[in-house]
Amino acid sequence: MSTTNVGDSLGVVLTINGKRHMLEVEPRRSLSDVIREDVGLTGTHLGCEHGVCGACTVLVDGQPARSCLMLAVQADETEITTIEGLADGDELHPIQQAMHESHGFQCGFCTPGFLMSTVALLSENPQPNRSEIRAELSGNLCRCTGYQSIVDGVETAVSLLNEAQGNQP
Amino acid sequence: MKNPAFIYHRPVGLDETLSLLADVGHDAKILAGGQSLLPTMALRLGPPEQLIDISRVPGLDGISVSATGEVTVGALVRHATVEHSADVGRYAPLVAETMPYIGHRAIRNRGTLVGSIAHADPAAELPAVCLALNATLRAVSTDGTRDIPAAEFFEGYLQTALKPNELLQQVTFPAWPSTSGGALVEVSRRHGDYALVGLACALDVRDGVVASASLAFFSVGSTAQRVSEAEAHLVGSEPSAELFARAAEVVSEALNPAPDVHGTTAYRKHLAGVLTERGLSQATAAIGVPA
Amino acid sequence: MSNTTQQSGLGFVGQSVKRVEDQRLLTGKGCYVADIEPEGVLHAVFVRSPLAHARVTSIDVDAARRAPGVAAVFTGADIVEATNPFPPFLMLPNLYTPLHWALSDKKVRMVGDPVALVLATSRYLAEDAAELVEVDYEPLDAVASISDALAADSEPLWEKADGNVVYDQTDTYGDVDAVFAAADRVITERFSCQRQANQPMETRGSVIEVDPDTGHLTVHNATQSSHMLRWIIAALADKQSTPSSLKSFVANKERRNAFVSAAKDFVSTNADSLQEQDNAGMISQVKADKSTLVHLQRIALGLLGRDNYPTVKAQDIGGGFGAKGSIAREDVALAAAAIKLGRSVKWIEDRVENLTDGGHAREETLEVAVAVDNDGTLRGMKVDLIVDQGAYPGFPVGAPFATRIMKVMFPGSYKFDAYGLRTRVVSTNKGKYVAYRGPWANETWARERMLDVVARALRMSPTDLRLKNMIGEADMPTKMITGPTLDETMSTKKTLERAIELVDLDAFATAKEEAAKAGRRLGIGFACYHEAAPGPPDYLTSVNPGTDALSAETARTTVQADGSVVVYTGQMPHGQSHETTYAQVVADELGVGIEDVELVWGNTDRTPFSVLGTGGSRGGPMGGGSVKYSSRKVRDLINHQAAEMLEASPSDIEIIDGNIHVAGVPARGLSFGEVAAAAAAGAAPTDAAFEATVDYGGHGDGGWSTATHVCFVDVDLSTGIVTIPRYLVVEDCGPVINPAIVDGQVRGGVAQGIGAVLYESSIYDSDANLQATTYMDYLIPTAAEIPDIEVHHIETLSPGENDFRGVGEGGMIGAPAAITNAVEDALSDLGARVTDQYLPPSRILELAGII
Incomplete structure (x- = not known):
């Protein structure tokens, strides 16, 4: 049992993109703020802070979650993947490469959320059809593209991932 | 913010x-x-x-099925777990059918079924499902344990029968007879939104006539609500399009949803009728068919 | 990152070159304003009015000042004391523009009106403290709608205005009365468009750094116009008394000379434009508010007396759609606070604030009367337009200027013998009006909706009526009745003809009949328009004499002494992919690769001046033109230098993949580094070896962009849900620089148009309380609602030299008309008449007579 009073902090351990962070955070602070401010990973964006736009989506233990709708203390001892954890050094993740090839995005603000949701979508359903892609990505808002290029990007990602798997011995 | x-x-x-x-x-x-x-x-x-x-409280994260087919979901079970549970699919098909309507995947990964019930949002699906299925809600406190029928649980807008010292520990959905069929139907403005109006319905048909019916609407008032007049109209009759159409009229008459930015009262009354017909015909089709 | 489809030598312009921006934006390495966190920065929260219209009787900030982490609290009175008001920017005849300050002190005019500014060590603590600010209000009657504002007894928002109608102007072209009297029929309809919000996914925000030694401000900001923001902060945030400014100006000879030479330069460059200006606007403004001159004088002298102008640095911007072209009152308050405190401050608007005060648009009523002969010949049009500009005028460009564009464009691509427009702009207790992607677009919506109404009345097909009256190639060159010249780039008719071929109207008619038997209602709607992109030389003159001077763009192309190519633009990209498209243009001019071109934008210390930055579909034509011609000049300089080194004629120099050589002799080529080093012998590597600056206004090259949109709808009469099984756009913005990017602009605009009709409404109640303050109530359509959108291109060449024409706004201009026309078509057998732009499911069933 622990009780943390107003203004006090609590220790949390977050493993973000494979790196362990031992942090002291006030319980009221959102996971998104802690990722951005305490850990310094600003690729995760805040679009609405009330759980609708999806820009702040990260993977918590492999599953997509709105980081604005989690307290950092709720994420204690979890493994978190953010947009910064997708590429392998300079080598883009196939989903990033696919979005590049499909001209997926414009202003880039919603992008991290879409990419993380796409990672989750394709891990659960590696061959989604267009309407499944649209339904699954409906928790992420984009104001620039009209979505078509993003859906195209997911389809391209499916091909790239299949190719990558086919190439493996 | x-x-x-x-x-x-x-x-x-x-x-x-x-x-x-x-x-x-x-x-x-x-x-x-x-x-x-x-x-x-x-x-x-x-x-x-x-x-x-309560995330570190043990014993609250289970889904169990009793020998008689009752399904109990603990306070920490997330929507996504319910969605993927074979037991829920088999023994509480209407609950399983409801899951994809709840928000989006990221929300279902974190949100809990019991939490949604305790929150008692009148636009949410699960309170209506509890009403439709006559679920039992177990409250625990230092004073002991009490089981609250769903019909007595939802008291007003975000208000429940839970006392300040009580924790909603679990919800139990009664056994689902093979003679029953259920449906969750709703119309929302965008994919994943709260419904403009929604309906959780269950129909038990024996010897060709409706033995029992429950119609629980959401997004029609300060709580989810059953329309007993329409249910009574169904019981004892053979399921048919005409019967459902008449039930729909009764529903539209009975409900008086407040207007908001998404829809007028007249629209919501109309929609409740449309959903009644859709829900009942889907429920009829679902009898004996596992989800 | 691989650019597999991209090869130099073939020309990059015209290819779907992969985006240069992606390397950082897809990997989380972009830098948006929220990502900037200077050491020791104070976080800002604005205390906002919960009432729509009220006098502020007292404000108590003591408790907030004592709250944990709070560094300072500024009240409205503090900020009014420290700053200059927002002055009128474009003074139109018969317009009153209220002077207003960054914070409100004695009176609030909208829910969300900022009355105090709290600065604390964290945003959390600042929000805590803001809750402790106590404000007493004495409520006034709220002006919640256009009809409220027109009422004789409506409570005036602005004491110096004559009621709440701040602009009333009538413009006529031709003999309207005679034409209407002579026509066979006059058909009238009144249309109404709901309030919408731009809603970029990134809200507004500002981080203002203060140099502790010099006091110099560096403003990081999500702005579409970094130079405008710089000037406004310099002008408003640090009020100086007129005598002290004057003394400082007179004492500094260097500054005086610079001013005189800049003024001479401006006057000589814009002589024609200045000659067209008259003083009628200034006279009507000053007549209403004599203090205007005092404030303008203080502002002007304050600017002249300053040593130190802020630097604005804008980097990645998460969309704007016009909203970030407005200067936020908040930015001026923040800068004033930073100056007072000598400390850096940061404000990232939250979504509730953004939905409330981040910019609204398009709340307009339009009564349209069309005089038409029985054979379908359009004779005349009369329009009564009323625009709800909300509480505060958008700055620099708000509703009144948008109405001037509407005035010119209302007749569209059709022939009329006469046309008249009465325009009124009203003040209401609602969010401020800002430009939103084609801010004049309701002229297209109302006209194209009206043409369907007329066609139905005459029992003609909507496409036949349009084709019969549309100005086509055979009519060129001609003029719109409102003034602007139409050349062959006004190709609307070609786009309509192509669209008709693509949709197969006969097949649709059959499908519609079949569907009706099954209880489904299908509809089809067309919408046609042309837009100035940039328009001919007489376009802006027709809009408002003297405005041309605002529209030019400047680019500076340089080759550094180390051979690298760096291009500087005053454009302020925020999603439009300028780094890619401008690199394409430069690479073609200079014979280098995309990756060899670096684009510099957003930093006012480094970039050329631009009044408007990015907006108005100007990035392609003006920005792209300036980049092209500055690069062409640099190419000439390189040719000359290389010719000397290779002992050849400049005209024989060829550059392929950065190899500068005599045509046909690539083996003896020189690198950019070698040629640049020779030209800049002895200079530092970052000095420019070659440099050219070009100011390009597009005029003379002229040009319109045109399109026809076709929307198919499927209306579910049981639920009122409208789906769009097919949507297509035939557009002509001339030869495209990058087809994928152009398609993205068109589709994004159409998606916002779909949102406007089916999902989005910034609705207020009768007390002027905003009802849509979260994303649960303001519905941005998702991937599940927006269909695939076919985009077809016609590429009409311009008679001028530069063929880049604008395309950013068009998608949203055409979509609302096409969709609403399709809905009326679907419900036509039920007698539905669609006069609202906003058609949520309940409205659909009302129109169908079902509820």
Whole structure:
């Protein structure tokens, strides 16, 4: 049992993109703020802070979650993947490469959320059809593209991932 | 839009949780998945002074099926777990059918089924499902345990029969007879939105006639609500399009949803009727068919 | 990152070159304003009015000042004392523009009106403290709608205005009365468009750094116009008394000379434009508010007396759609606070604030009367337009200027013998009006909706009526009745003809009949328009004499002494992919690769001046033109230098993949580094070896962009849900620089148009309380609602030299008309008449007579 009073902090351990962070955070602070401010990973964006736009989506233990709708203390001892954890050094993740090839995005603000949701979508359903892609990505808002290029990007990602798997011995 | 300050408790046992509730329950809210609570915190809409995070309380994260087919879901079971549960699909098909309508995947990964019920949002699906299925809600406190029928649980807008010192420990959905069929139908403006109007319905048909019917609507008032007049109209008759159309008229008459920015009263009454017909015909088709 | 489809030598312009921006934006390495966190920065929260219209009787900030982490609290009175008001920017005849300050002190005029500014060590603590600010209000009657504002007894928002109608102007072309009297029929309809919000996914925000030694401000900001923001902060945030400014100006000879030479330069460059200006606007403004001159004088002298102008640095911007072209009152308050405190401050608007005060648009009523002969010949049009500009005028460009564009464009691509427009702009207790992607677009919506109404009345097909009256190639060159010249780039008719071929109207008619038997209602709607992109030389003159001077763009192309190519633009990209498209243009001019071109934008210390930055579909034509011609000049300089080194004629120099050589002799080529080093012998590597600056206004090259949109709808009469099984756009913005990017602009605009009709409404109640303050109530359509959108291109060449024409706004201009026309078509057998732009499911069933 622990009780943390107003203004006090609590220790949390977050493993973000494979790196362990031992942090002291006030319980009221959102996971998104802690990722951005305490850990310094600003690729995760805040679009609405009330759980609708999806820009702040990260993977918590492999599953997509709105980081604005989690307290950092709720994420204690979890493994978190953010947009910064997708590429392998300079080598883009196939989903990033696919979005590049499909001209997926414009202003880039919603992008991290879409990419993380796409990672989750394709891990659960590696061959989604267009309407499944649209339904699954409906928790992420984009104001620039009209979505078509993003859906195209997911389809391209499916091909790239299949190719990558086919190439493996 | 940042959360206000609060005292944060993280109990690690049920007894601790209940003593805490006994002490500070008046000023506290339970934090499970947080998907309904945290947006209201961020908007600073009457936030609680204390949060009791029950995520480390053991024994609350299970789904169990009794020998008679009752399905019990614990307070920490997330929507996604329910969605993927074979037991729920088999023994509580209407609950399984409801899951994809709840928000989006990221919300279902964090939010809990019991939390959604305790939050008692009149636009949410699960309170209506509880009403339609006559679920039993178990409240625990230092005073003991009490089982509350769903019909007595939802008291008003975000108001339930839970006392400040009580934790909603689990929900139990009664056994689902093979003669029953259910449907969750709703119309929302966008994919994943709260419904403009929704209906959870269950129909039990024996010897060709409706033995029992439940029609529980959501997004039609300050709580989810059953329309007993329409249910009574169905019982004892053979299921048919004409019967359902008549039930729809009764529903449209009976309900009087308040208007909001998404739809007028007249629209919602109409929609409730349309959904009645859709829901009942889907429920009829679903009899004996596992989800 | 691989650019597999991209090869130099073939020309990059015209290819779907992969985006240069992606390397950082897809990997989380972009830098948006929220990502900037200077050491020791104070976080800002604005205390906002919960009432729509009220006098502020007292404000108590003591408790907030004592709250944990709070560094300072500024009230409205503090900020009014420290700053200059927002002055009128474009003074139109018969317009009153209220002077207003960054914070409100004695009176609030909208829910969300900022009355105090709290600065604390964290945003959390600042929000805590803001809750402790106590404000007493004495409520006034709220002006919640256009009809409220027109009422004789409506409570005036602005004491110096004559009621709440701040602009009333009538313009006529031709003999309207005679034409209407002579026509066979006059058909009238009144249309109404709901309030919408731009809603970029990134809200507004500002981080203002203060140099502790010099006091110099560096303003990081999500702005579409970094130079405008710089000037406004310099002008408003630090009020100086007129005598002290004057003394400082007179004492500094260097500054005096610089001013005189800049003024001479401006006057000589814009002589024609200045000659067209008259003083009628200034006279009507000053007549209403004599203090205007005092404030303008203080502002002007304050600017002249300053040593130190802020630097604005804008980097990645998460969309704007016009909203970030407005200067936020908040930015001026923040800068004033930073100056007072000598400390850096940061404000990232939250979504509730953004939905409330981040910019609204398009709340307009339009009564349209069309005089038409029975054979379908359009004769005349009369329009009565009323625009709800909300509480505060958008700055620099708000509703009144948008109405001037509406005035010119209302007749569209059709022939009329006469046309008249009465325009009124009203003040209401609602969010401020800002430009939103084609801010004049309701002229297209109302006209194209009206043409369907007329066609139905005459029992003609909507496409036949349009084709019969549309100005086509055979009519060129001609003029719109409102003034602007139409050349062959006004190709609307070609786009309509192509669209008709693509949709197969006969097949649709059959499908519609079949569907009706099954209880489904299908509809089809067309919408046609042309837009100035940039328009001919007489376009802006027709809009408002003297405005041309605002529209030019400047680019500076350089080759550094180390051979690298760096291009500087005053454009302020925020999603439009300028780094890619401008690199394509430069690479073609200079014979280098895309990756060899670096684009510099957003930093006012480094970039050329631009009044408007990015907006108005100007990035392609003006920005692209300036980049092209500055690069062409640099190419000439390189040719000359290389010719000397290779002992050849400049005209024989060829550059392929950065190899500068005599045509046909690539083996004896020189690198950019070698040629640049020779030209800049002795200079530092970052000095420019070659440099050219070009100011390009597009005029003379002229040009319109045109399109026809076709929307198919499927209306579910049981639920009122409208789906769009097919949507297509035939557009002509001339030869495209990058087809994928152009398609993205068109589709994004159409998606916002779909949102406008089916999902989005910034609705207020009768007390002027905003009802859509979260994303649960303001519905941005998702991937599940927006269909695939076919985009077809016609590429009409311009008679001028530069063929880049604008395309950013068009998608949203055409979509609302096409969709609403399709809905009326679907419900036509039920007698539905669609006069609202906003058609949520309940409205659909009302129109169908079902509820």
